[in-house]
Amino acid sequence: MNEVVGGRTSRALVLERFGSLPRLLERPVPEPRPGHTLVRIRAAQIGHLDLNIVDGRFGVLPELPAVPGTTGCGIVLASDTHPEGSLVRLGGKGLGMRRDGCWAEHALVPDAAVELVPQDLDPALACSYFSPAGTAWAAVHTVAAVQPGERVMVTGAAGAVGALTVQVAARAGAEVVGVVGRPAKLGHVPAPAKAVLAADLSAESIGGPVDVLVDTVGGPVLRDALPLVRPRGRAALVGYTAGREFGVDLADFLLADVSLLPVNLMTRGKEVAADAERLLAELREGTLTLAIERHGLDRLAEAAERLRTGEAVGKVVLDLG
Numbered sequence: 001m002n003e004v005v006g007g008r009t010s011r012a013l014v015l016e017r018f019g020s021l022p023r024l025l026e027r028p029v030p031e032p033r034p035g036h037t038l039v040r041i042r043a044a045q046i047g048h049l050d051l052n053i054v055d056g057r058f059g060v061l062p063e064l065p066a067v068p069g070t071t072g073c074g075i076v077l078a079s080d081t082h083p084e085g086s087l088v089r090l091g092g093k094g095l096g097m098r099r100d101g102c103w104a105e106h107a108l109v110p111d112a113a114v115e116l117v118p119q120d121l122d123p124a125l126a127c128s129y130f131s132p133a134g135t136a137w138a139a140v141h142t143v144a145a146v147q148p149g150e151r152v153m154v155t156g157a158a159g160a161v162g163a164l165t166v167q168v169a170a171r172a173g174a175e176v177v178g179v180v181g182r183p184a185k186l187g188h189v190p191a192p193a194k195a196v197l198a199a200d201l202s203a204e205s206i207g208g209p210v211d212v213l214v215d216t217v218g219g220p221v222l223r224d225a226l227p228l229v230r231p232r233g234r235a236a237l238v239g240y241t242a243g244r245e246f247g248v249d250l251a252d253f254l255l256a257d258v259s260l261l262p263v264n265l266m267t268r269g270k271e272v273a274a275d276a277e278r279l280l281a282e283l284r285e286g287t288l289t290l291a292i293e294r295h296g297l298d299r300l301a302e303a304a305e306r307l308r309t310g311e312a313v314g315k316v317v318l319d320l321g
């Protein structure tokens with residue numbers, strides 16, 4: 001609390017115009033107020049959702065200027081609800097969307113957006129596991145209902161959601177094919193999946209039609225992967241890093257007879273929360289893996305570029321430790 005009482009400033013990434021990157025500015029540490037928790041941020045995720053908001057290309061946008069960052073992790077400095085000094089995960093309640101988020105050294109957030117996490121948890125993992133873990137679980141179990149012995153193809157299989165989806169599907173007893181866009185990523189597809197380059201996609205290269213497609217990439221990758229799903233199979237649609245638009249020829253769609261199923265973690269978050277917690281325990285034990293890249297608050301441009309271009313492997317996190 002000394003930092004607050006002393007009226008000190010703290011650094012924050014402030015978005016002033018959609019379509020430009022936020023600027024690193026000094027501003028007063030937010031004043032604590034009832035119903036809110038003041039947190040010293042240790043790590044904040046840079047996700048595709050955050051970049052879509054920065055670009056002004058999402059259904060929920062903040063009034064500017066605003067601090068982006070939909071999820072973070074830090075230490076409680078002041079709160080009526082949460083113990084001071086405890087490590088907490090921040091997310092939901094419009095953080096980084098309708099109100100200032102976590103790309104800052106200090107964040108004042110609604111008490112309900114704060115969740116205690118194990119005190120020895122790596123803050124970078126704490127702020128970044130839920131989206132890929134929850135989405136992977138929702139895609140494989142809740143939405144596609146993968147059964148033991150089925151064949152599952154995952155696109156973006158070295159990405160954060162894709163890599164966890166590969167592992168969750170394999171745990172469900174599926175035979176998994178992992179598709180990546182560039183040769184450098186073939187080695188990042190988790191075992192035991194067969195890794196295949198998107199450019200080489202064919203029924204032959206993946207060993208015949210699959211029962212389920214989990215697509216995290218969209219655009220032309222989805223277009224090329226979808227015909228490799230068997231009739232009456234399912235395609236769980238998660239992401240659109242390679243393109244937001246997808247055309248459907250109705251005659252081909254009806255003939256193919258593949259169910260197109262949206263995966264939406266925002267509406268399914270509560271449903272999969274307990275499963276994501278179990279996956280977190282396994283990530284901590286090392287029985288599941290999630291790659292994390294860490295960047296300083298002053299390296300947002302580089303970090304965002306790595307995520308935008310698909311250069312990054314796994315989660316990209318601002319480290320404010």
Ligand SMILES: NC(=O)c1ccc[n+]([C@@H]2O[C@H](COP(=O)([O-])OP(=O)(O)OC[C@H]3O[C@@H](n4cnc5c(N)ncnc54)[C@H](OP(=O)(O)O)[C@@H]3O)[C@@H](O)[C@H]2O)c1
Nearest residue numbers: 048156159160161180181239240241242263264265309310
């Ligand atoms: N529906 C939901 O509720 C939900 C929840 C979480 C995430 N998502 C979405 O799921 C997608 C994947 O998220 P993630 O966290 O796994 O992201 P990620 O780690 O960045 O993985 C995305 C993958 O997309 C591939 N890619 C292909 N073309 C790309 C391009 N032009 N730019 C960037 N990447 C490209 C890259 O793999 P290659 O290099 O192998 O092509 C990259 O590894 C995102 O669109 C995200 O918004 C949706």
